[in-house]
Amino acid sequence: MIRPNPSKVAAYSPPSHRRSYTERDVQLYALGLGLGSDPVARDELPFVYEEWGPKVLPTMASVLGSDMLWFADPDLGLGDAAGVHGDELLTLHQPLPPNGTISSRISRVDLYDRGESGHGVMILEEEMHDEATGILLATRRQTDVLIGAGGFGGDAPPPTYRPALPDREPDVVVERTTLTQGALLYRLSGDHYHLHVEDDFAREAGFDGPILHGLATYGLACHAIVAACCGHDPAGLTSFFGRFTAPVYPGESLATDIWRGEDAVSFRVRAVQRGATVIDNGHADLRG
Numbered sequence: 001m002i003r004p005n006p007s008k009v010a011a012y013s014p015p016s017h018r019r020s021y022t023e024r025d026v027q028l029y030a031l032g033l034g035l036g037s038d039p040v041a042r043d044e045l046p047f048v049y050e051e052w053g054p055k056v057l058p059t060m061a062s063v064l065g066s067d068m069l070w071f072a073d074p075d076l077g078l079g080d081a082a083g084v085h086g087d088e089l090l091t092l093h094q095p096l097p098p099n100g101t102i103s104s105r106i107s108r109v110d111l112y113d114r115g116e117s118g119h120g121v122m123i124l125e126e127e128m129h130d131e132a133t134g135i136l137l138a139t140r141r142q143t144d145v146l147i148g149a150g151g152f153g154g155d156a157p158p159p160t161y162r163p164a165l166p167d168r169e170p171d172v173v174v175e176r177t178t179l180t181q182g183a184l185l186y187r188l189s190g191d192h193y194h195l196h197v198e199d200d201f202a203r204e205a206g207f208d209g210p211i212l213h214g215l216a217t218y219g220l221a222c223h224a225i226v227a228a229c230c231g232h233d234p235a236g237l238t239s240f241f242g243r244f245t246a247p248v249y250p251g252e253s254l255a256t257d258i259w260r261g262e263d264a265v266s267f268r269v270r271a272v273q274r275g276a277t278v279i280d281n282g283h284a285d286l287r288g
Contacts, residue, residue: 004120004146005077006111006154012076014106017066018131022099025189026054029063032186033219034179043232047223056096057226058237059219061138062088063189064102065126078122078146085214086121086143087161087243093136095235101131112157118150121157162243163283165266170257174224175272178212180251186216211247217254217278218242221269224256225284229265239285242269246276254278263288 027048030036036048046053071078108125121143128138179185183196191213194201202210222240230236248254253272258265267282 003077004111004113004149004152004154005075006113006152008075008077009109009111009122012070012073012109014066014070014109016103016105018101018103019064020101021064023050023054026056026060026098028185029060029189029219030054030057032182032189033057033216033223034176034182035223037176037179043227046232054098055232055234056098057219057222057234058090058092058096058138058240059215059222060096060189061090061092061102061128061140062215062218063191064096065104065128065140066106066124067190077152078149083122083144083146085244086145087241088143088215088218089141089161089239089241091139091239092237093138094130096137097130102128102137103131104128111154113152113154114150114157116151120146120149120152120154122146123157160243161241162281163241163266165268165281166259168259170267171260172228172258173255174228174258175253175255176220176224177253178216178220178248178250182216182250183210183212186213191215207247209249212250212252214244214248217244217248217269220254221256221267221279221282222284225258225265225267228258229260229284229286236287237284238287239283241284242267242279242282244278245280246271246278248278 030047035044046055104126106124106126110123112121124142126140129136196210196213199209226234255270255272258267264285268277269279271278
């Protein structure tokens with residue numbers, strides 16, 4: 001039985017992480033999101049074609065951070081806890097270069113308890129620097145829900161950050177169909193969890209089959225906003241937040257509803273065929 005140890009988690013200092021990447025990794029990340037599925041879409045080619053880029057989506061930072069191997073440290077009591085992504089907030093201090101080495105460290109780990117028969121909640125904050133220059137490129141905050149791991153005696157989680165969506169029709173809707181092999185491609189950027197590949201494993205976890213990575217849906221939403229609100233320039237974003245509310249199955253069509261503001265946008269992502277909201281309370285700040 002999984003029994004998180006809040007005092008051990010609070011005292012634990014996760015090891016620093018180092019990840020080198022090349023232009024090929026940038027292209028592979030974009031291909032894993034489905035960019036380039038129309039091979040003559042001139043606005044998408046710079047993300048997947050080195051002769052015209054490659055441009056780097058800000059959300060690539062989400063796959064360049066900690067590999068989370070420390071999560072299995074037996075002293076923490078987290079073990080093989082089944083976890084799902086709750087939300088992700090990415091603050092972009094500088095545009096990601098098309099190649100380099102990222103040095104990152106998780107500076108904060110908070111563990112909360114939703115009580116017996118409930119779940120554990122873990123919130124991580126990670127700073128990511130360009131190793132060559134020392135420049136802070138991005139800060140990411142990730143919330144993970146540890147399924148069935150509640151009741152260990154920790155504090156209750158703080159109120160969830162949920163930016164409200166405008167009470168009107170969206171200004172723009174960007175729709176695209178995810179690749180049927182999208183999870184298999186996206187996992188090559190570093191997330192090898194069985195849930196996205198093995199049918200039996202996914203069904204035992206309560207899903208109808210392997211699901212697309214939440215951060216792949218997050219990346220697709222980011223591209224939709226970069227395209228619709230930033231003139232296809234990734235440097236136009238300074239922050240990006242989304243709350244994961246339902247799974248996406250590879251091959252489904254996704255619609256990103258976008259509400260424009262003066263220097264920010266609100267958004268949500270819907271699985272069109274099922275009518276399910278899969279990312280809610282989305283918010284992105286734009287560079288002035």
